[in-house]
Amino acid sequence: MTISEALPRTETAPAVGRTDWTRDEIAALFDLPFTELVFRAAEVHRAHHAAGEVQLATLLSIKTGGCPEDCGYCSQSASADAGVKATKLMDVREVLQNAARAKDAGSQRFCMGAAWRNPKDRDMPAIVEIVKGVRALGMETCMTLGMLTPAQADQLAEAGLDYYNHNIDTAPERYAEVITTRTFEDRLDTLANVRASGINVCTGGIVGMGESRADRVGFIHALATLPRHPESVPVNALVPVKGTVLGDMLADTPLAKIDDIEFVRTVAVARITMPLSMVRLSAGRESMTDAAQALCFLAGANSIFTGDTLLTAPNAGDDRDAALFARLGLKPLAGPEPLAVCH
Ligand code: SAM
Ligand code: DTB
Ligand code: SF4
Secondary structure: OOHHHHOOOEOOEOOOOOOOOOHHHHHHHHHOOHHHHHHHHHHHHHHHOOOOEEEEEEEEEEEOOOEOOOOOOOOOEOOOOOOOOOOOOOOHHHHHHHHHHHHHOOOOEEEEEEOOOOOOHHHHHHHHHHHHHHHHOOOEEEEEOOOOOHHHHHHHHHHOOOEEEOOOEOOHHHHHHHOOOOOHHHHHHHHHHHHHHOOEEEOOEEEOOOOOHHHHHHHHHHHHOOOOOOOEEEEEEOOOOOOOHHHHHHHHOHHHOOOHHHHHHHHHHHHHHOOOOEEEEOOOHHHOOHHHHHHHHHOOOOEEEEOOEOOOOEOOOHHHHHHHHHHHOOEEOOOOOOOOOOO
8 A cells, every 4th residue: 555545635635745746836835825825734734743743853963064065054164154163073972962961851853963075984883883872762863964875875774873864955956056066966866875775864955045936946846756755854944154155145135034924835835745744944943933933833844953052053942942832832742752741
């Protein structure tokens, strides 16, 4: 039985997991009256997920800064001047201490990022040890280490890695304006290697990089027409960092900043086109109002990053999130093991 046969269908999700979306269909969703779009997204969300439950994940930068890639948004690129100090790969014990703290704070998934173009084979034994150690704590593991060869993806799969994050970031036709040191196809190649290894795929991108509505259509279209939908889709709002190409550009053209309603539309369209995926409200929550975040949850976002820091940028923080969850009556998604309740 296929996934689409096994799951209930609703009027708004006629084919769960369909990967033949056209750009016109996706543009038509973006063009719906806002309340109609959010209503449809909420219907799809309720058909496939526990509405009112949000997965808590925690991020840790295990290797910061000095990255040879030139991603225009990133504080960790060696071409940026954002005052981020470059570090070596963090000691395995220190990573595990951070993971244990995140678990105690109620986090279900531990996501680890390294500012690499790709891991070197000599880095892999430590990475494998980290994956095994975090899993032994009873947490889901996610890593984002840059491009992977098929053999490296297999090594991570064997270590038990649950998810690999590798974002397509923006529409294919806009990619070269944001990053010149690799291509959109390089990104797809790694995603294919991850998929072939059996690791769950986490891929999404950034909204608010001065792109047009048509670019956002192209971005969602690229995700929703992958051979299989990603299990996890992070939607980041650009955190404009001074000293990065995009942070500086947006400081000069504040009108280019994404507005909340357009951001919520993007979340809603991701939810409708990829009904089974976890849609993660990722970077940028720190500067979002509670009301904007509430609309994102209504439109189908069901995962967030907790804690005060993302990788290098500020995050909303546990106190504010606890207050937000209480205010909205949201609950942390039940994990594989009992989780601390977020008060
Ligand atoms: N080096 C790895 C890579 O790029 O695949 C992993 C780390 S990278 C920081 C992970 C993702 O974070 C990027 O693909 C991008 O989508 C997001 N990101 C980075 N800087 C950001 C910013 N300033 N605002 C929003 N999202 C950002
Ligand atoms: C993703 O899409 N967002 C997270 C995670 N994947 C690794 C990272 C957000 C990084 C925000 C910028 C920073 O902290 O430097
Ligand atoms: Fe490097 Fe990843 Fe930052 Fe790009 S997004 S500069 S690859 S750390």
